Amino acid sequence: MKQLALVIDLNVCVGCHACVTSCKEWNTSGSAGPLSDQNPYGADPSGTFFNRVQTYEIGVFPDTQTLHFPKSCLHCEDPPCVPVCPTGASYKRAEDGIVLVDYDKCIGCNYCAWACPYGARELDEHKKVMTKCTLCVDRITDQSRAEAERKPACVMACPTNARLFGDVHDPESEVARAIRERGGYALMPEWETRPANQYLPRRVSGSSADGK
Amino acid sequence: MRPAFSVVIFTTLTGAGQGLFLAVYFTELVALWSNAVLPPAIFVTAGAAMAAGLALLGLAASFFHLGQPGRAWRAAAMWRTSWLSREVIVLPLFIALCAAYTAAHHLGGTGFAWTGVFALLACAALFLCTAKIYMCLKFLQEWASPLTLLNFVLLGTASGCTLAVSLALALAPQMLNALCGASMVMTLAALGARAASLARNARLRPKSSLQSAIGVANPRIRQTSQGFTGRSFNTREFFHGATPQKVRAVKWSFLLLVFLFPVVLIAVGMLADSPSLLSIAFPVQYFGLLAERWYFFAQANHPQNIYYQAMA
Numbered sequence: 001m002k003q004l005a006l007v008i009d010l011n012v013c014v015g016c017h018a019c020v021t022s023c024k025e026w027n028t029s030g031s032a033g034p035l036s037d038q039n040p041y042g043a044d045p046s047g048t049f050f051n052r053v054q055t056y057e058i059g060v061f062p063d064t065q066t067l068h069f070p071k072s073c074l075h076c077e078d079p080p081c082v083p084v085c086p087t088g089a090s091y092k093r094a095e096d097g098i099v100l101v102d103y104d105k106c107i108g109c110n111y112c113a114w115a116c117p118y119g120a121r122e123l124d125e126h127k128k129v130m131t132k133c134t135l136c137v138d139r140i141t142d143q144s145r146a147e148a149e150r151k152p153a154c155v156m157a158c159p160t161n162a163r164l165f166g167d168v169h170d171p172e173s174e175v176a177r178a179i180r181e182r183g184g185y186a187l188m189p190e191w192e193t194r195p196a197n198q199y200l201p202r203r204v205s206g207s208s209a210d211g212k
Numbered sequence: 213m214r215p216a217f218s219v220v221i222f223t224t225l226t227g228a229g230q231g232l233f234l235a236v237y238f239t240e241l242v243a244l245w246s247n248a249v250l251p252p253a254i255f256v257t258a259g260a261a262m263a264a265g266l267a268l269l270g271l272a273a274s275f276f277h278l279g280q281p282g283r284a285w286r287a288a289a290m291w292r293t294s295w296l297s298r299e300v301i302v303l304p305l306f307i308a309l310c311a312a313y314t315a316a317h318h319l320g321g322t323g324f325a326w327t328g329v330f331a332l333l334a335c336a337a338l339f340l341c342t343a344k345i346y347m348c349l350k351f352l353q354e355w356a357s358p359l360t361l362l363n364f365v366l367l368g369t370a371s372g373c374t375l376a377v378s379l380a381l382a383l384a385p386q387m388l389n390a391l392c393g394a395s396m397v398m399t400l401a402a403l404g405a406r407a408a409s410l411a412r413n414a415r416l417r418p419k420s421s422l423q424s425a426i427g428v429a430n431p432r433i434r435q436t437s438q439g440f441t442g443r444s445f446n447t448r449e450f451f452h453g454a455t456p457q458k459v460r461a462v463k464w465s466f467l468l469l470v471f472l473f474p475v476v477l478i479a480v481g482m483l484a485d486s487p488s489l490l491s492i493a494f495p496v497q498y499f500g501l502l503a504e505r506w507y508f509f510a511q512a513n514h515p516q517n518i519y520y521q522a523m524a
Contacts, residue, residue, distance in 0.1 A: 044442065045443075046443040052440065056434065057436050069426055082293075083290075087283070087286040087290060088290050105283070105286055106283075107281070107284055110277070114349060114514070202428075
C-alpha cells in the first residue's frame with residue numbers, strides 16, 4: 001500500500017522559511033478557502049500555517065550547532081487524531097496514506113488537535129474547522145500538471161533540496177532509499193504513532209560532532 | 213492545556229446531574245429493598261427532572277466549544293472508534309431516560325422500575341464515555357489513568373448527593389439525614405481519589421523530551437525560535453497562561469471548596485439543625501468543582517508544548 005510522505009534532510013535545511021511561505025501561498029489560494037490570518041499587520045498577529053521552521057541550538061558555546069527544523073503533519077501510519085474524531089471528518093486516505101480533514105464534516109471540536117502529540121493541527125479562526133498539511137493533495141494529484149511539478153509546494157520551493165517527497169513504502173523510491181541509507185528517524189517514537197514523515201540526521205564532522 | 217469554560221461547565225453540570233439521579237434513584241431503591249417508607253413521589257420526580265435539566269444545560273454548554281455548532285449532529289457518526297462520539301449518543305439518552313423515569317413516576321404504576329434501571333445504565337455509560345475521552349489520550353499522561361474515571365464518578369456523585377440534600381430540605385425532610393450522610397461519605401471518597409490523582413500527577417515523569425521531539429540525542433538543546441513571532445492555535449490552545457502561583461491557588465481553593473467546606477457545612481448544618489447551612493453546601497461545592505475542572509485541564513501538559521518554548 002502506498003504511503004506518501006516527506007523526508008527532511010537536516011543537513012541542508014538553512015532555515016529560510018521558503019517552504020513556510022510557499023505552503024501558505026498554495027494552501028490559501030485553493031478551492032478549500034484561505035488559511036486565515038488575524039491582525040496580520042498589527043502588533044499581535046496570528047494565523048494558520050501548515051508548516052513551520054523552528055530553530056534550535058545544540059550543545060554549549062563554543063561547541064554549538066544551529067539546527068533548523070521544519071515541522072508539519074507527519075501523516076502517521078497509526079494516526080491518533082483519526083479514531084478520536086466524532087464525525088469522521090478526520091481520515092487517512094487508503095490509496096496514498098495522506099491524513100486529511102473533510103472541512104464540510106468538521107465541527108471544530110478540537111479533539112483531534114488534542115490527540116496529536118506533535119501539535120500538527122490548527123483550528124482556522126475564520127473557517128472554524130480543523131486544518132492541517134494535506135501534502136498539497138490538490139497539487140500532487142493534478143493530472144494537468146507536468147509530472148515533475150506534482151509535488152507539494154514546500155518541496156518545489158526548497159532551495160537546498162532539503163525536502164524529499166515520495167512513497168515511503170516503495171523500497172526503490174528516493175525517500176525510502178534516503179531513510180534506509182542515511183538513518184532516517186521518526187519524531188517522538190515513544191508514542192508509537194509511526195510517523196510516515198522522517199528526518200535525516202546531521203552528519204557532523206570535526207569539533208562539533210556531539211550533535212547527532 | 214487551556215481550560216475551555218464550555219467544557220468545564222459541561223462536565224461539572226452533567227456530573228452533578230448524574231449524581232443527583234443516582235442519589236434520588238438509590239434513595240428509592242434502598243427504601244424499596246429495606247421495606248422502609250418510600251421517599252415522597254414529588255422528591256423523586258423533582259430530583260430526576262432536575263437531573264435531566266442539569267444534563268440538558270451541560271449539553272447546551274458543550275455547543276459553545278464547537279467551531280461549527282450547527283453541524284453537531286454529525287458527531288454521532290463515529291461511535292465505533294471515538295469516545296466523544298459515544299458520549300454524544302449517551303448524553304441525550306441519559307436525559308431522555310431521566311425524563312422517562314420522571315414521567316413514569318408521575319404516572320404511577322411499576323413503569324418507573326424499568327426506566328430507572330435503564331437510566332442507571334445510561335448514567336454509568338455516560339461517566340465512562342466522559343472519562344474515556346480524556347483517559348484515552350495516552351500522551352496526556354496526567355489524564356491517562358483509571359483515576360480520571362474514578363474522579364469523574366465520585367465528584368459527580370458527591371455533588372449530586374449534596375444537591376439532593378438541598379432538594380430533601382424542601383421536599384423530603386425524612387430523607388435528610390440519609391442524604392447528608394451520603395453527601396459526606398461521597399465527598400470524602402472523592403477527596404481520597406482526587407488526592408491520589410494529585411499525588412500521582414506530582415510524580416509523573418514526561419515521556420517526551422526535546423531530544424525525542426526533534427530526534428537529537430545531545431542533552432544540551434534549547435529552542436531559539438519557534439518559527440514565528442506572533443501567536444497561533446498551538447500557542448493558544450495548549451498553554452493555560454496562568455502563573456504557577458495562580459495554579460497553586462486554584463488547587464488549594466478547590467480542595468477547600470469541593471471537599472472541606474461542604475463536609476463541614478453539612479455536618480454542622482445537621483448538628484445545629486440549620487437549613488441555611490445545608491442549602492449553601494451545594495453552591496459552594498459546585499463553585500469549587502469549576503475550579504477543580506479548570507485545574508484538571510490546566511495541569512495536563514501536552515507534549516506539543518515542547519515545540520513552543522521560545523518565540524524568537
